[in-house]
Amino acid sequence: MLSIPMMMVVVLTTAETPEPTFTIRMPSEKIGYPGVEYWGAIDEPDGKTLWSFAIYAGKDAWTIPLRAPAPGTYRLTRVEKRAGDKRTDVKLAEISPPQIDVAKAWQTEARSPKTLVEAGEFKRVFAAEEPWCINDHTIVQGPDNTWHLFGITHPKPLDFFKDPGRRLAHATATSLLQDPWQAQPPAVTADWEKYKEYLLWAPHVIRSNSIYYMFVCAGDKDTHKYRIHLLTSPDLKTWTRSPDNPMVVDGFDGRDPMVLRAENQWIMYYTATTTPDGGNHTVACVTSKDLTHWGDRKVVFIHPNAGSFGGPTESPFVVRRGRHYYLFVCDNDWTNVYLSRDPFHWDIEQRVGRIRSHASEVVRDAKGKWYITHAGWMSGPVSIAPLKWKDDLDETPSSIPPAFK
Numbered sequence: 001m002l003s004i005p006m007m008m009v010v011v012l013t014t015a016e017t018p019e020p021t022f023t024i025r026m027p028s029e030k031i032g033y034p035g036v037e038y039w040g041a042i043d044e045p046d047g048k049t050l051w052s053f054a055i056y057a058g059k060d061a062w063t064i065p066l067r068a069p070a071p072g073t074y075r076l077t078r079v080e081k082r083a084g085d086k087r088t089d090v091k092l093a094e095i096s097p098p099q100i101d102v103a104k105a106w107q108t109e110a111r112s113p114k115t116l117v118e119a120g121e122f123k124r125v126f127a128a129e130e131p132w133c134i135n136d137h138t139i140v141q142g143p144d145n146t147w148h149l150f151g152i153t154h155p156k157p158l159d160f161f162k163d164p165g166r167r168l169a170h171a172t173a174t175s176l177l178q179d180p181w182q183a184q185p186p187a188v189t190a191d192w193e194k195y196k197e198y199l200l201w202a203p204h205v206i207r208s209n210s211i212y213y214m215f216v217c218a219g220d221k222d223t224h225k226y227r228i229h230l231l232t233s234p235d236l237k238t239w240t241r242s243p244d245n246p247m248v249v250d251g252f253d254g255r256d257p258m259v260l261r262a263e264n265q266w267i268m269y270y271t272a273t274t275t276p277d278g279g280n281h282t283v284a285c286v287t288s289k290d291l292t293h294w295g296d297r298k299v300v301f302i303h304p305n306a307g308s309f310g311g312p313t314e315s316p317f318v319v320r321r322g323r324h325y326y327l328f329v330c331d332n333d334w335t336n337v338y339l340s341r342d343p344f345h346w347d348i349e350q351r352v353g354r355i356r357s358h359a360s361e362v363v364r365d366a367k368g369k370w371y372i373t374h375a376g377w378m379s380g381p382v383s384i385a386p387l388k389w390k391d392d393l394d395e396t397p398s399s400i401p402p403a404f405k
Contacts, residue, residue: 019065020100022076025093027060029081031278035307037082038090040064045072053304053348054079056279060093068102075099108347117326117337117353119372120386126171126181131156133380134169136202136256136315136359139176139373140212142236145404147173149382150187150203150214156378164199164219166190176365176384176403188231188239190218195241196227202256202315202359205236212236213291215247215268217255226254228270230292247294248286251276252308256315259291260399262325262343266291269300269316271329273308280304281311283329285344301327301338301346312336315359318343321389322396326352328360328372335360335372362387368402 022040029038038054042064050069054062066074075098079090126149128134137151153169170187190197199219206213214231227246231239248254248270256271265287272284283301286294303312312331319326320343327338327346337353338346357374364370370387 019067019106020102021063021065022100023057023094023096024054024062024064024076024079025060026062026079026090027093028091029060031056031306031308033307033309035281035305035311037304038062038306039080039082039304040076041078041080042066043075043077044068045070045074050074053280054306055302056274056306058275058277058279066100066102067106067108068100070105071102073099073101114390115353116339116389116391117355118388118390119355119357120388122357122374122383122385123177123179124381124383125173125177125179126183127381128153128169129183132169133378134375134382135165135377135380137169137361137373137375137382138204138214139361139363140205140207140236141403142172143210143234147176147178147181148205148236149173149181150205151375151382152201152203153186153380156380158378165201166197166199168200168203168216171382176363176371181382188214188216192221195229195245196220197229204258206259208291210234213259214239215257215259217257218246219255225249225251225276228254228257228268242292244292247292250284250297252278254284258315258317260318260320260343262320262399265289267318267343268294269318269327271311271313271316272299273311274299274302274306278306278308280306281313283313283316283327283346298344300344301329301348303348317360317362318399319362320397320399321391321393322398324391324393328362330357330359333358357385362400364400364402366403366405370400 042050081088135152149171151169152165154165167186167189170184171181173181190200197218201217203216212233218227218229228248229245230242233239254272258269260267269285273279281303288294313329315330317328325343335355335357339352340346361373372387374383
């Protein structure tokens with residue numbers, strides 16, 4: 001049980017220091033599915049109310065960050081539970097400290113005033129043979145410039161205990177807009193006895209030094225110790241499991257990996273929760289120099305929604321354009337896009353796009369045109385649409401260069 005002495009603290013707050021926080025206990029509230037949000041009402045020095053969402057810290061403890069807009073004394077007065085349109089006050093067992101004195105206002109990046117990315121019309125390019133469907137997927141160019149798609153697949157309707165997605169679908173095409181892509185035999189099949197693979201979800205493939213690296217969630221039988229595994233291939237046809245697997249094990253639903261090269265290292269982003277048993281839905285990351293040994297875990301994005309499965313931070317995908325980093329995350333039938341200049345931090349208030357799509361990937365063709373994909377957990381054809389940027393950064397370097405011709 002978390003117990004903090006009831007006391008008042010004085011905080012010097014700048015952009016480089018962590019926010020001061022209130023710690024609360026809500027023993028009546030349980031983490032579950034679907035998730036809900038908890039928002040703290042904080043009295044400002046001028047009598048106005050500042051709202052800040054609660055972050056689950058474990059057991060019945062939560063923290064509520066304070067981003068003070070001005071110096072003065074701030075008091076947390078109540079917490080509101082938000083489930084859809086329903087609002088209810090939550091009984092608190094403890095608030096610590098009861099008030100916080102702030103000597104300097106919190107400095108934060110100015111909120112983007114407009115939408116900076118949107119999608120055109122989606123057109124279907126691949127559908128698995130009935131009754132199968134496609135969900136989280138990855139698209140990569142092969143050695144001969146053929147396009148390859150790998151993705152979750154399972155029969156409809158989903159029966160998690162019969163087949164939660166134990167083999168990866170594979171399709172190929174000579175162009176991104178080919179209709180339809182050509183179905184290939186399954187790329188990989190899960191093997192629990194040999195490799196501790198209960199399922200194969202959300203593959204992400206990159207190329208480095210002529211070797212293809214596939215990062216994929218291998219799950220777990222009790223669903224609380226999801227593993228992210230690595231497979232390599234010289235040609236996108238034959239895959240070899242890494243003897244160093246698992247790459248990452250991160251508690252409840254650590255999955256949906258995506259790998260980006262930035263700041264002279266590799267960054268693997270994935271969806272997670274604030275504790276191994278659930279909590280606020282987050283995007284976490286680890287870093288590596290060699291794509292095999294990963295560490296230095298960080299939480300790069302926290303959503304107000306707290307739950308135990310799914311949530312609004314699935315399928316993270318990061319794109320760098322110039323000095324700007326765009327985080328795409330799946331929130332059921334929508335993809336939200338957030339902007340930052342730091343590949344290790346995005347803020348909920350920095351949303352610059354909202355696209356009607358699920359489990360989206362971003363890709364470019366040989367002419368440099370941008371596209372975004374869409375698939376569905378229960379329906380599952382893969383569709384693609386033009387991705388339109390409005391940030392005036394088309395001539396700047398990007399993490400996704402044009403495809404090979």
